[in-house]
Amino acid sequence: xxxxxxxxxxxxxxxxxxxxxxxxxxxxxxxxxxxxxxxxxxxxxxxxxxxxxxxxxxxxxxxxxxxxxxxxxxxxxxxxxxxxxxxxxxxxxxxxxxxxxxxxxxxxxxx
Amino acid sequence: xxxxxxxxxxxxxxxxxxxxxxxxxxxxxxxxxxxxxxxxxxxxxxxxxxxxxxxxxxxxxxxxxxxxxxxxxxxxxxxxxxxxxxxxxxxxxxxxxxxxxxxxxxxxxxxxxxxxxxxxx
Numbered sequence: 001x002x003x004x005x006x007x008x009x010x011x012x013x014x015x016x017x018x019x020x021x022x023x024x025x026x027x028x029x030x031x032x033x034x035x036x037x038x039x040x041x042x043x044x045x046x047x048x049x050x051x052x053x054x055x056x057x058x059x060x061x062x063x064x065x066x067x068x069x070x071x072x073x074x075x076x077x078x079x080x081x082x083x084x085x086x087x088x089x090x091x092x093x094x095x096x097x098x099x100x101x102x103x104x105x106x107x108x109x110x111x
Numbered sequence: 112x113x114x115x116x117x118x119x120x121x122x123x124x125x126x127x128x129x130x131x132x133x134x135x136x137x138x139x140x141x142x143x144x145x146x147x148x149x150x151x152x153x154x155x156x157x158x159x160x161x162x163x164x165x166x167x168x169x170x171x172x173x174x175x176x177x178x179x180x181x182x183x184x185x186x187x188x189x190x191x192x193x194x195x196x197x198x199x200x201x202x203x204x205x206x207x208x209x210x211x212x213x214x215x216x217x218x219x220x221x222x223x224x225x226x227x228x229x230x231x232x
Binding site: 003034036038044045046047048051052057089091093096098099100101102103104105 | 146148154155156157158161170171172173206211217218219220221222223224225
């Protein structure tokens with residue numbers, strides 16, 4: 001299976017909201033409610049921010065939310081903060097053969 | 112506090128082999144599935160493999176199936192990735208990661224800091 005499709009970059013100003021899309025297919029996002037999102041700052045390990053589409057791990061701000069429509073999952077970050085500037089990756093279960101596939105990543109720029 | 116420390120990375124020629132290790136602490140290692148994921152500049156994150164807590168199941172990405180082997184030693188709290196027939200496009204940062212359950216799970220909960228593998232002639 002091919003990688004999930006994400007925009008290369010999105011930008012927003014502090015306080016604004018942005019949405020990052022993640023488009024897959026009927027073999028992954030469209031078939032399973034098992035999308036997770038990861039935040040990665042330069043030089044740091046990735047961090048889980050959403051799992052099973054819209055669930056937040058303990059300690060993750062409620063400014064991060066997730067949704068899904070058909071073959072596309074979305075991550076919305078409200079009340080943008082400068083520390084939100086990072087790379088964001090979606091990941092979906094893709095069945096027992098491919099198991100997990102990631103998106104290409106989206107660089108969030110906070111202006 | 113979950114702590115994952117990868118080691119074993121380095122430079123290797125195409126066709127060569129490397130064995131990565133991941134030392135785990137801060138949680139009950141034998142109760143969780145574990146993953147390997149890599150990050151390369153041109154390709155972003157790529158999931159490679161997962162092994163259930165008791166080694167009863169392993170899954171691999173197509174790109175590494177038949178060349179890489181995941182394993183674990185629960186008595187040593189250590190995860191391994193044996194990488195054979197390495198190619199230039201295997202060059203990446205390799206991450207060890209903890210799942211959120213013992214088996215039948217797809218969520219990667221915690222990640223290590225990674226170890227760099229460079230495949231070049």
